[in-house]
Amino acid sequence: MDEKIGKLTAIYETIEQQVDQLQKKTCVSCIANCGACCKRFEPYISVLEAVPLAKYLRDNPQKHELYKKNVKRNKEKWYACPFYDDEKHCTVYPIRPLICRLFGFSANRDRYNKVTFSTCSKIEQEMPEKVKVARALTRRGLDVPIYQDIAQQIQEIDFDMATDYHPFSRSVQIAVDNYDSIMSGEFNTTKTSGNFSELLRRKIRTGDFL
Ligand code: SF4
Numbered sequence: 001m002d003e004k005i006g007k008l009t010a011i012y013e014t015i016e017q018q019v020d021q022l023q024k025k026t027c028v029s030c031i032a033n034c035g036a037c038c039k040r041f042e043p044y045i046s047v048l049e050a051v052p053l054a055k056y057l058r059d060n061p062q063k064h065e066l067y068k069k070n071v072k073r074n075k076e077k078w079y080a081c082p083f084y085d086d087e088k089h090c091t092v093y094p095i096r097p098l099i100c101r102l103f104g105f106s107a108n109r110d111r112y113n114k115v116t117f118s119t120c121s122k123i124e125q126e127m128p129e130k131v132k133v134a135r136a137l138t139r140r141g142l143d144v145p146i147y148q149d150i151a152q153q154i155q156e157i158d159f160d161m162a163t164d165y166h167p168f169s170r171s172v173q174i175a176v177d178n179y180d181s182i183m184s185g186e187f188n189t190t191k192t193s194g195n196f197s198e199l200l201r202r203k204i205r206t207g208d209f210l
């Protein structure tokens with residue numbers, strides 16, 4: 001499993017470099033102190049992406065206690081991602097999952113192979129001219145992270161775990177509860193996968209994923 005985490009980390013690092021270049025060339029950036037995407041909704045992530053987060057929680061018992069408190073708080077009334085801190089913002093920034101990296105700074109490839117820069121509504125509203133530049137440069141071949149290509153690279157690491165999708169805190173819980181079997185390679189997603197994961201796998205296998 002360590003090798004798989006290494007491959008996931010390498011993909012994250014490439015995205016980091018691409019987004020860095022994108023921001024330098026277009027000046028598209030997050031709105032200062034926004035954090036709306038961490039506060040408004042709970043995204044779905046794969047169990048594979050949750051493994052580094054589970055390791056972080058196991059290695060930091062105090063952070064794990066705080067995380068559990070935040071999950072409990074969210075069950076009563078949604079507040080924010082359990083890793084979000086009002087002052088520090090993302091407390092797991094270096095190991096945040098894919099959606100957190102791509103939201104606002106990526107492109108989509110359609111079935112005709114057309115690549116279009118895609119961003120969040122806040123950035124779209126606040127800096128439309130910069131977004132226009134990003135769209136134009138992406139059309140001309142700027143190396144931006146393309147969602148479908150990265151999803152495929154991650155699926156090649158471990159198809160079952162990379163397509164076992166759940167709401168963020170559920171995926172983290174699965175990774176925490178099954179950490180030892182995940183690390184020893186004995187983990188099997190048949191016990192955790194739900195209808196959403198099965199539908200996603202069917203779409204990928206039939207080429208209907210776009
Ligand atoms: S990606 Fe968009 S919503 Fe999220 S913090 Fe940046 S500006 Fe705000």
Ligand code: SF4
Nearest residue numbers: 038081083084090100
């Ligand atoms: S992991 Fe970090 S970036 Fe992602 S939603 Fe949570 S606080 Fe936001």
